[in-house]
Amino acid sequence: MVAAPLEVPRLAAGDKFVLRAWELDDLPLVREASSDDYIPLITTVPATYSQSAGEAFVRRQWDRASTGAGYPFVIVRIEDGRPLGMVGLWLGDQSEGRASLGYWLARSARGHGIAAEALRAVVYWALADLRVPRLQLYVEPWNAASQRTAEQVGFQREGLLRSWQQVGEERRDMIMYSMLDVDLSRLPTG
Numbered sequence: 001m002v003a004a005p006l007e008v009p010r011l012a013a014g015d016k017f018v019l020r021a022w023e024l025d026d027l028p029l030v031r032e033a034s035s036d037d038y039i040p041l042i043t044t045v046p047a048t049y050s051q052s053a054g055e056a057f058v059r060r061q062w063d064r065a066s067t068g069a070g071y072p073f074v075i076v077r078i079e080d081g082r083p084l085g086m087v088g089l090w091l092g093d094q095s096e097g098r099a100s101l102g103y104w105l106a107r108s109a110r111g112h113g114i115a116a117e118a119l120r121a122v123v124y125w126a127l128a129d130l131r132v133p134r135l136q137l138y139v140e141p142w143n144a145a146s147q148r149t150a151e152q153v154g155f156q157r158e159g160l161l162r163s164w165q166q167v168g169e170e171r172r173d174m175i176m177y178s179m180l181d182v183d184l185s186r187l188p189t190g
Contacts, residue, residue, distance in 0.1 A: 003067060003068020003069065003091070004068050005065065005066045005067070005068060006065045006066075006068055006070070006071060007065070008020070008021035008022075008065050008071050008072065008073060009071075009125075011073070011121045011122065011125055012121060013075065013117040013118045013120070013121035014117040014120075014121070015078075016077060016078055016079065016117070017075055017076060017077055017078060017084075017114060017117050017118060017121075018076050018078055019073035019074070019075055019076070019087065019118055019121055019122065020073065020074060020076060021061075021062075021065070021072075021073070021074070022058045022061040022062065022072060022074050023058070023074075024055060024058055026058060026074050026083045027051070027054040027055070027058070028083070029074065029083040029084070029085070029106060030045060030046070030049065030054040030057050030058065031049045031054060032106040032107070032108065033045045033085075033086075033104065033106055034046050034047065034048065034049035034053075034054075035049070036106070036107055039104050041167050041168040042104075042165075042167055043086075043102075043104060044057060044060055045057055045104075064088075064090075068091065069090065069091060069092065070088055070089050070090035070091045070092075070099075071088060071089040071091075071122075072086065072088045073086065073087050073088065073089075073118070073122065074086055075087060075105070075109075075114060075115075075118045077114075084105055084106055084108075084109035084114055085103065085104050085105035085106055085109055085114065085115065085118070086102075086103065086104055087101065087102070087103040087115075087118040087119055087122050088101065088102050088103070089101055089122050089126055090102065094132070097132070097133040097134055098132070098133070098134045098135075098136060099126060099130075099132045099134075099135055099136075100135070100136050100137060100138070101119065101122060101123070101126075101135060101136070101137045102137065102138075103115050103118060103119055103146075103149075110145070111145075113152075115146075115149045116149045116152045116153055119149060119150070119153045120153045120187070123135060123153060123154070123179060123187065124184070124187060127179070127181050127183075127184045127187075128184060131181065132181065133180065133181045134178060134179075134180055134181070135155075135178065135179045135180075136176060136177065136178045136179075137150060137155065137176075137177050137178075138161070138164065138165065138174035138175065138176060138177070139174065139175045139177065140167070140172055140173070140174060140175070141160065141173055141174075141175055147175065147177075150177045151177075153179075153187075154179055154183060154186060154187050155177035155178060155179050156177065156178055156179065156183075157175060157176075157177055158175075158176040158177065158178050159175070159176055160173055160174075160175055160176075161173065161174045161175070161176050
């Protein structure tokens with residue numbers, strides 16, 4: 001079964017950020033993310049940046065939407081239009097009533113609650129508008145900042161998935177977090 005193409009909507013993330021589809025003008029963000037020690041290990045961001053590698057990354061985001069695999073959003077600060085990171089809603093398990101989320105911020109944008117604002121916007125949209133019954137995300141046990149982000153948004157920690165995911169050269173444990181459609185009424189607003 002081939003999934004239908006998706007249109008990535010524009011979503012407000014609080015009053016300071018907007019989530020939108022990727023554009024080639026977002027290449028400076030890809031360049032900054034490429035220089036991060038961790039982002040290229042867990043994403044398709046190129047580990048070595050070049051114009052062609054950056055453009056290929058953006059095109060992969062477009063392909064994810066056009067093939068129905070998910071909604072890749074770039075997080076943009078409204079004040080100056082600067083792209084700061086990414087949040088994605090991935091639909092690989094949609095037939096089972098599940099979708100997964102992932103997010104990252106450029107190093108220069110971390111520590112300001114931006115990821116929580118972006119994640120909250122996508123979670124609300126996925127639960128209320130798309131009517132996804134279960135959302136889940138995975139966080140490495142050492143990543144306390146990402147765990148705080150998930151919990152601040154209202155995700156519940158379910159447990160440790162041992163040797164769950166290949167990251168770089170090794171398999172790593174992940175903590176599973178979830179949020180259910182019944183949790184929508186308890187979703188924190190900020």
